Amino acid sequence: MSATTGQASAKVLRLSSARRRVRAFLEQIEELEAADFPHEDGREALAKIKEQFLIRRESLSRLPDTVTDDVVDQMCANTSMTLSKFTEVLGFILRSTNVRNAFEVHFPLKRLIQQTIAKDAKLVMSSEWNFVPFTWPMNLPLLEKFVLVGGPAPESSNMLIVPLAGHEIGHSAWRCEEVATSIQPGLTNAINDVINAHPQVRDRILEDVRRSGHDVSWLQHACLAFAIKQLEELFCDMFGLYVFGPAYLYAYEYFLAPGDKARSSLYPSSRDRVGYLLNGAQALGLEVEPDLFDRWIDSANRPGTSGDVTLLADKAVRQSFEVVRDHAFAFLRRANVPMCSAEGIERVASALSRGVPDGEGATLAEIVTAGWRLLRNRGGLSLEDEQPEHLMLHELMLKSVEVSEFRLRVANA
Amino acid sequence: MGVLAHAPSKYVLTELTLRSMIELERVKAGIDFETDVLFQLSDALLGTSDADSSAAPFRFVEPGYFEPYERLVRHADSVRAPAIGIIQAYIKQVSDDLRMVASGDPSPVNTLIPVCVALHQELINEINSEDTFVGNDWSSVGESAPAVVSEA
Numbered sequence: 134m135s136a137t138t139g140q141a142s143a144k145v146l147r148l149s150s151a152r153r154r155v156r157a158f159l160e161q162i163e164e165l166e167a168a169d170f171p172h173e174d175g176r177e178a179l180a181k182i183k184e185q186f187l188i189r190r191e192s193l194s195r196l197p198d199t200v201t202d203d204v205v206d207q208m209c210a211n212t213s214m215t216l217s218k219f220t221e222v223l224g225f226i227l228r229s230t231n232v233r234n235a236f237e238v239h240f241p242l243k244r245l246i247q248q249t250i251a252k253d254a255k256l257v258m259s260s261e262w263n264f265v266p267f268t269w270p271m272n273l274p275l276l277e278k279f280v281l282v283g284g285p286a287p288e289s290s291n292m293l294i295v296p297l298a299g300h301e302i303g304h305s306a307w308r309c310e311e312v313a314t315s316i317q318p319g320l321t322n323a324i325n326d327v328i329n330a331h332p333q334v335r336d337r338i339l340e341d342v343r344r345s346g347h348d349v350s351w352l353q354h355a356c357l358a359f360a361i362k363q364l365e366e367l368f369c370d371m372f373g374l375y376v377f378g379p380a381y382l383y384a385y386e387y388f389l390a391p392g393d394k395a396r397s398s399l400y401p402s403s404r405d406r407v408g409y410l411l412n413g414a415q416a417l418g419l420e421v422e423p424d425l426f427d428r429w430i431d432s433a434n435r436p437g438t439s440g441d442v443t444l445l446a447d448k449a450v451r452q453s454f455e456v457v458r459d460h461a462f463a464f465l466r467r468a469n470v471p472m473c474s475a476e477g478i479e480r481v482a483s484a485l486s487r488g489v490p491d492g493e494g495a496t497l498a499e500i501v502t503a504g505w506r507l508l509r510n511r512g513g514l515s516l517e518d519e520q521p522e523h524l525m526l527h528e529l530m531l532k533s534v535e536v537s538e539f540r541l542r543v544a545n546a
Numbered sequence: 547m548g549v550l551a552h553a554p555s556k557y558v559l560t561e562l563t564l565r566s567m568i569e570l571e572r573v574k575a576g577i578d579f580e581t582d583v584l585f586q587l588s589d590a591l592l593g594t595s596d597a598d599s600s601a602a603p604f605r606f607v608e609p610g611y612f613e614p615y616e617r618l619v620r621h622a623d624s625v626r627a628p629a630i631g632i633i634q635a636y637i638k639q640v641s642d643d644l645r646m647v648a649s650g651d652p653s654p655v656n657t658l659i660p661v662c663v664a665l666h667q668e669l670i671n672e673i674n675s676e677d678t679f680v681g682n683d684w685s686s687v688g689e690s691a692p693a694v695v696s697e698a
Contacts, residue, residue: 195568197575203663204567210670211564313609318601325603346627353604354612361609 144205151212152193158216159186165227171236174243174255175229178279182219185275189215225281229259233289237534241497242298245376246280248468249306255279258298260289267301280305292530293508295501296377296384303369303461310464312368313361316456320364323452324356327445334441341438352442359446362399364457367409367450371461374413378473379421380502382410383509386425393430398443401450404431413458417472473498481533482506488525490532494540500533553608554590560669562587566644567662573647573655584648588641595637605630607637614668621664640665 261283392403481503514523572579643654
């Protein structure tokens with residue numbers, strides 16, 4: 134209490150606010166728990182989050198009366214940040230129950246994550262008001278064994294973009310497989326070589342950063358940070374490519390053509406990235422139309438120091454790419470993840486073109502690849518009078534997935 | 547040690563730092579405290595700062611931690627831009643001090659609390675500067691340069 138006014142101090146009131154906010158969050162979870170979940174994974178995610186916020190509530194009660202203002206400030210800042218992030222996650226989990234989602238693909242994708250991430254891994258899929266597919270990083274301690282994949286709401290019934298979920302699951306695989314650890318020695322050597330091989334660029338960067346008191350160590354760390362993130366993205370691309378075959382390339386093209394985005398240092402440039410994809414496809418022996426990425430426009434690098442560091446990181450990535458590519462493929466082979474077979478794709482495509490679902494138990498990847506091939510052979514099916522055919526194609530693909538799931542369960546019964 | 551093998555995420559490190567602050571406050575107040583979290587933070591600090599550079603041509607800390615640790619050392623020692631060896635030595639000292647308190651010697655507690663406060667603030671800043679959907683950004687449109695470069 135304030136000695137002069139008798140009122141509680143700002144510190145006490147602020148802590149009280151944090152406690153009330155945590156309580157409101159926990160009450161919200163309890164309300165969400167009453168929803169109908171088509172898959173139990175969403176409900177289990179809620180339980181995990183609840184468990185951790187109960188610990189936080191306990192932490193807030195452990196502060197002694199003598200706690201310093203600085204620690205209270207940090208406690209409140211942390212509570213705000215965590216509530217902010219996990220309010221979004223709660224919304225995601227709630228929307229995963231929406232009937233707009235293609236629930237049929239949950240089971241095959243969950244099998245994929247259990248084969249590659251952990252036997253008890255969980256999957257929560259949702260359609261979101263986001264233009265692009267995304268994942269939440271798996272390293273959130275609150276949801277350690279969960280993979281959260283979101284797709285854009287307008288595309289929620291679009292089976293053809295499912296391959297992009299392969300990329301998202303790849304991010305979890307990257308962490309579980311600790312790929313960064315295994316590539317680190319080679320990558321640091323590549324960075325060192327590249328920095329030494331480009332003395333003009335290096336000196337230009339160092340002249341700039343020395344004004345802030347930095348030295349070559351700063352440059353090495355900046356290159357390492359960019360290159361690791363770029364290689365993670367490429368690992369995820371190789372993951373999606375291996376699992377979904379050509380369908381991954383078609384879905385990628387669908388979302389990102391014709392490239393030409395503002396350059397991010399955390400991703401390879403547009404043209405480099407499709408070049409790496411084609412390299413991966415060739416290594417896997419995939420048949421790809423030679424003009425698939427024709428007229429793909431490159432993303433321009435930033436000017437100045439940021440662009441110079443990215444330039445060096447790009448070169449180190451180029452030296453390390455094949456190691457990462459082979460690591461992804463070897464990892465998936467070890468996990469016994471099948472690649473889609475040409476025969477399977479052919480069989481599904483034949484069924485779909487006859488207006489019937491596949492009844493032989495094709496994989497999700499084979500079904501989606503066949504769907505893409507049919508769509509592309511029919512010129513894209515985007516005209517108004519082609520809408521019924523387009524809708525029928527999607528229905529047949531969904532039905533094929535259901536039939537495969539049924540056959541699998543009967544076989545394992 | 548293979549730092550990248552078991553290095554915790556920034557989120558985990560932030561949580562450990564926060565919980566350690568609470569326990570350190572309890573040590574200072576002379577009431578019971580939990581030792582586990584202090585040991586965990588001590589290990590996490592080493593795991594993110596003491597990279598196995600035996601096969602590498604230069605010393606480094608876990609990617610993503612150079613900036614917050616570097617600013618932490620600058621904040622503590624008023625060094626303009628500490629060398630990597632100074633950063634690693636400083637974090638090692640903090641790690642050792644945490645272990646000392648957890649083992650029953652409260653003497654470093656008054657210096658550790660402000661260090662944890664500063665570290666926690668740095669980590670919060672780092673996390674808040676990253677997108678929520680860090681796992682992926684297909685479009686990459688309008689992404690700002692990471693702090694590691696924009697600072698220069």
